[in-house]
Amino acid sequence: MARAATTADPFNAIAERRRREILALLGRGERPVNDLVRSTGLAQPQVSKHLRVLRRVGLVRVRRVGRQRVYRLDTSGLRPVREWLDVVLREWQAKRRPRGRAL
Amino acid sequence: MARAATTADPFNAIAERRRREILALLGRGERPVNDLVRSTGLAQPQVSKHLRVLRRVGLVRVRRVGRQRVYRLDTSGLRPVREWLDVVLREWQAKRRPRGRAL
DNA sequence: TTGCCACATTCCCAGATGGGCACATATCAG
DNA sequence: CTGATATGTGCCCATCTGGGAATGTGGCAA
Numbered sequence: 001m002a003r004a005a006t007t008a009d010p011f012n013a014i015a016e017r018r019r020r021e022i023l024a025l026l027g028r029g030e031r032p033v034n035d036l037v038r039s040t041g042l043a044q045p046q047v048s049k050h051l052r053v054l055r056r057v058g059l060v061r062v063r064r065v066g067r068q069r070v071y072r073l074d075t076s077g078l079r080p081v082r083e084w085l086d087v088v089l090r091e092w093q094a095k096r097r098p099r100g101r102a103l
Numbered sequence: 104m105a106r107a108a109t110t111a112d113p114f115n116a117i118a119e120r121r122r123r124e125i126l127a128l129l130g131r132g133e134r135p136v137n138d139l140v141r142s143t144g145l146a147q148p149q150v151s152k153h154l155r156v157l158r159r160v161g162l163v164r165v166r167r168v169g170r171q172r173v174y175r176l177d178t179s180g181l182r183p184v185r186e187w188l189d190v191v192l193r194e195w196q197a198k199r200r201p202r203g204r205a206l
Numbered sequence: 207t208t209g210c211c212a213c214a215t216t217c218c219c220a221g222a223t224g225g226g227c228a229c230a231t232a233t234c235a236g
Numbered sequence: 237c238t239g240a241t242a243t244g245t246g247c248c249c250a251t252c253t254g255g256g257a258a259t260g261t262g263g264c265a266a
Binding site (some may be wrong): 107136148150155171 | 212
Binding site (some may be wrong): 153169171 | 251262
């Protein structure tokens with residue numbers, strides 16, 4: 001088997017640097033594609049492709065405004081990541097600091 | 104260019120399901136390879152390979168005990184992920200709930 | 207030394223990119 | 237309709253990958 005598709009889940013989607021960059025930008029507010037193109041310095045087609053991946057995994061949503069497409073971050077898509085991280089770190093903490101037994 | 108190496112950073116490393124599984128197991132405490140092999144149901148070589156990737160990105164550490172190698176989670180390696188996630192979510196919240204101005 | 211055990215490494219290969227580039231589409235101004 | 241603007245898609249290709257199977261290696265027991 002080869003590597004999983006980038007659209008397999010949020011973990012694979014955010015593995016790509018540029019996509020994280022795009023998500024970070026969208027975290028500060030919605031933006032049309034060309035805005036992202038300028039901010040990232042990437043070619044427009046590349047940005048569109050990254051956005052497509054982010055769309056497929058539910059990390060962003062689009063809204064059409066005239067001939068533009070305004071992208072918006074959908075934080076719910078990051079939930080699995082947050083949760084996995086929390087579980088791992090939480091359990092680790094529980095093991096590392098059993099001081100005074102658990103409550 | 105192709106996809107970044109799985110050993111490029113923690114984001115790429117945890118993109119793989121099996122590796123997340125291994126990290127979750129290690130979150131509950133150190134374990135020798137064979138333990139992980141049993142828990143994951145993967146073949147030993149595969150587990151070793153995943154562990155190698157996790158080692159390279161600093162997500163786990165090894166300790167030799169006799170002929171075994173005990174792996175331990177190194178949470179500091181997850182910091183970049185935690186931080187990126189926090190920044191994105193925090194900024195998003197700031198935009199979504201500007202109630203009563205910022206403090 | 208011999209043999210076994212716990213792991214790591216190497217080789218092979220189909221599958222999935224990400225960027226560059228050309229091109230298709232949709233919308234809006236004239 | 238025509239041209240310009242804003243995006244999405246298709247194609248090509250070097251590169252990295254995860255699993256399977258075989259092999260290499262260090263430590264321990266007899």
